[in-house]
Amino acid sequence: MNAKQAAGYRAAEWVKDGMKVGLGTGSTAYYAIEKIGQMVAEGLRIRAIATSNASEELAVKYNIPLLKAGEVDRLDIAIDGADEVDPGLSLIKGGGGALLREKLVAMNSDRFIVIADSGKIVPHLGQFKLPIEIVPFCYEWTLKQLERRYSVSFELRMRGEERYVTDNGNYIVDAAFGKIENPAALAEEFKAMTGVVDHGLFVGIADTVVVGYDDGHTEIKEAACSSK
Numbered sequence: 001m002n003a004k005q006a007a008g009y010r011a012a013e014w015v016k017d018g019m020k021v022g023l024g025t026g027s028t029a030y031y032a033i034e035k036i037g038q039m040v041a042e043g044l045r046i047r048a049i050a051t052s053n054a055s056e057e058l059a060v061k062y063n064i065p066l067l068k069a070g071e072v073d074r075l076d077i078a079i080d081g082a083d084e085v086d087p088g089l090s091l092i093k094g095g096g097g098a099l100l101r102e103k104l105v106a107m108n109s110d111r112f113i114v115i116a117d118s119g120k121i122v123p124h125l126g127q128f129k130l131p132i133e134i135v136p137f138c139y140e141w142t143l144k145q146l147e148r149r150y151s152v153s154f155e156l157r158m159r160g161e162e163r164y165v166t167d168n169g170n171y172i173v174d175a176a177f178g179k180i181e182n183p184a185a186l187a188e189e190f191k192a193m194t195g196v197v198d199h200g201l202f203v204g205i206a207d208t209v210v211v212g213y214d215d216g217h218t219e220i221k222e223a224a225c226s227s228k
């Protein structure tokens with residue numbers, strides 16, 4: 001068992017009969033979905049909402065019943081990966097471009113469980129380039145606005161020769177902050193910028209972090225409080 005699998009499988013233990021579950025995106029969330037799929041095959045009855053088209057396809061493959069947001073008020077639990085986790089359980093997410101749906105699902109879940117291999121645990125956020133989702137319309141202006149405001153490099157994410165497009169039809173800009181001194185303040189600033197849809201800073205959202213190690217053991221970190 002590798003570190004990602006250990007974290008994903010451990011987090012799946014929180015999923016109980018009757019729950020409404022948010023399914024994350026990425027190579028670590030893959031293992032949580034795989035395990036939940038096995039549990040469903042053994043009789044667990046849940047309904048789930050996926051945070052990306054890729055995870056939805058995986059859920060369908062594992063016969064996990066899907067629901068639409070309008071069918072329920074809130075989710076009981078969401079399980080998702082992260083690109084970086086700091087000591088206060090603030091996160092950078094969005095390496096796979098799914099940050100907007102992931103944040104919506106996390107914010108509307110009673111418990112948000114983050115799963116991460118130990119390499120994702122960092123003293124400060126920012127070594128991983130921060131993904132920012134922006135609207136395609138006049139995206140050059142949004143990019144310039146970001147560049148004028150922060151003296152760090154911003155790169156429009158590409159997929160080969162084409163601009164990368166999210167499941168929501170938007171673009172992603174990756175920002176090389178290096179070290180983010182105040183994630184909460186930066187998160188607020190991005191939300192106030194026209195053209196920016198959302199960003200990969202998740203501050204005060206994680207309730208629990210399950211850290212997976214290469215030898216297969218896991219460690220649980222609980223947030224002092226979450227602000228969702």
Ligand SMILES: O=C[C@H](O)[C@H](O)[C@H](O)COP(=O)(O)O
Nearest residue numbers: 026027028094095096097098
């Ligand atoms: O957009 C993608 C998500 O935020 C992922 O959960 C995150 O990038 C971590 O992915 P992985 O588990 O593949 O490292």
